[in-house]
Amino acid sequence: MGRVLPMSFYRRRTVQVAQELLGHVLIHELRPGHCVAGRIVETEAYLGNEDPACHSYNNRRTERTEVMYRAGGFSYVYFIYGMYFCFNVVTEKKDKAEAVLIRALEPLEGIDKMKKLRRTQNEKILCAGPGRLCQALGIDRGLNGLPLHQPPLWIEEGIAAPQIVAGERIGIAQPEARSWPLRFCLKDSPYVSRRVWGPA
16 A cells, blocks of 8 residues: 555545545554555535534534644544444644545455444445444544544545545435535445545
């Protein structure tokens, strides 16, 4: 695989980071020498104070969201629906409180381990969705707030995204933000959680 993405990669505009993460590789070292990894094929951008769907909307600052107020390059892991974890990367400069949700991966390494963690043999759905990918990679709240340039959780350079498509984010309850085209996918990837068709 490639070099580890530096912290400066994340300290840029959130939409740009969300698009440029596509094709790169998320890696979790479960224990020394044993990793699970997948290529990022789907992301969503969350734009902080002005985004009604973002946890930090209206400068909301809680114990859970505190990590979002750091400079970009840290993990933001939260629990939803009483059963799933979601993994995000914090972006932008300090106090912008923006992030990119990693929505889907193409499994690359440790696939047998992923299948055990997910209790499925279907590789197409191992990491197709934020809750599924966290389960497959063993990501939980214990990995919240970590810098993403070193073990146990990091992102390496992968392939350049050949073509990106954009669409509405999934599961957005706020009507004013529902139609924003802030979900990005590798075009024609069979590993995304839901297809989108518009050019980014």
